[in-house]
Amino acid sequence: MWSSKLYSISAVPGASNQQAIDSLNQQSFEAFLLQTQQGIIQAAEGLDGSGRHFQHDRWQRNPEDPNAGYGxxxxxxxxxxxxKAAVNISMVKGTLSAERAKAMSSRGREIGNLGGQAYTAAALSLVFHSAHPMVPTLRADVRLFQVGASAWFGGGCDLTPSYLFEEDAREFHAHWKRVCDAHGPQLYPECKAWCDRYFYLPARREHRGIGGIFFDDLQAQGPLDAEGFVRSVATNIIPSWEPSVARRRSMAYTPxxxxxxxxxxxxxxxxxxLYDRGxxxxxxGGRIESIMVSAPPLIAWRYNVVPEEGSPEAELMQVLRKPREWG
Known part of the structure; x- marks a missing residue:
């Protein structure tokens, strides 16, 4: 995990820490997220091929206070x-609750744990649930979070298949290793391990999917070009998923x-x-429709489902219980 000191905010000569944060140019990052959202939507509509289009719903966080932000x-x-597919952005301002401030401080963010601090957040997130059981669910996000004179980036991209295809898993992880390696040799192994730790259901003793990359609390300036890395992640989301789609979407499947x-x-x-921090x-205090839009459209639960030994379903469960290295 990254050291908070290694990626601390570096001072701009003759400027305050707050001016250093301002040099991130939040308006530029917001414009990047808006442009990226539209690019992902166009690519997704093309991949879908049905002629359907995304519904666009712009909302204000507080209609009485335009400064509170929008999505x-x-x-x-x-x-x-x-x-079902959702590609969302949010640009919001607010005040940290004591609970949220304490949770952030416990992960090494030096903000105090009393709450009451003003924050700003800019994020893009997506979830693609395929109609085809052989095409995996794709989830990704990038985000910038600022509190006072401190700022952090987070994000990642991970794959949740219903059936395991090793070729797809290896290619997905190789894609993200190339993206990470362009910014630092330590990034992929750390982001991959972080993803495996984060997307875990302790009550089930299984991981949600085959992982990918995940990072949080990456301070904004330092030896690593954090913003450049996050932008690379955002522009590589769809290319990481396309090969799986191309290979699996025409496969026959049973009820x-x-x-x-x-x-x-x-x-x-x-x-x-139960576990997702976002x-x-x-x-x-967020907008419930935008939060729950990541939920799958159809879901089933059955009591104590145990796949038949040696079946493709059992093969998937082996990986979910013990993540593998795909390199």
Whole structure:
């Protein structure tokens, strides 16, 4: 995990720490997120191929206070490939609760744990749930969080398949290793391990998917060009998923395999509601429709499902219980 000292905010000569933060040019990052959102939407509509388009829903966090920020929630439902897809941005301001401040401080963010601090946040997030059980669910985000004179980047991209195809897993991880290696040789192994730790359901003793990369609390300036790395992550999300789509979308599947997909989606929702920090933070006062838009459209639960030994379903569960290195 990154050291908070290694990636501390570096002072701009003759400037205060706050001016150093301002040099990040939040307006530029916001413009980048808006442009990236539109690029992802266009690519997703092309991959879907149904002719359906994303619904665009722009909202104000507080209609009575335009300075509180806004978001744009974009959703496509009922496509040929995309049973449900959401590509969202949010640009918000607020005040940290004591609980949130304490949680952030416990991860090494030097902000104090009393709450009451003003913050700003800019984020892009997406979730693609495929109509085809052989095409994995894609989740990704990039974000910038600022409190006073401190700022941190976070983000990542991970894959949640219902059926394991080693070729897809290896290619997905190789893609993200190349992206990370362009910014630092330590990034991929750390981000991969962080992803495996984060997307874990302790009550089930299994991981949500086959991982990818994940990072949080990456301070904004230092030896690593944090903003450049985050921008690279954002522009590589769709290319990391396209090969799996191309190989799997035309495969035949059975009703039993579709039902297994719905059962695995139940685990997906369990993680979001019980363990995901972003969802829990949003539920403190965010827009519920935009928070829950990541939920799969159809889900199934059955009591004590145990896959048959040696089956493809059992093969997936082995990896989910013990993550592998795919390099």
């Amino acid at each position: 744009i929630t974009c959703v496509l439902e009922g496509g040929d490939l995309l049973e 039993a395999q579709r039902n297994w997909q719905l059962l695995r989606r139940g685990r997906y929702l369990e993680f979001n509601l 969802v829990r933070f949003g539920l403190e």
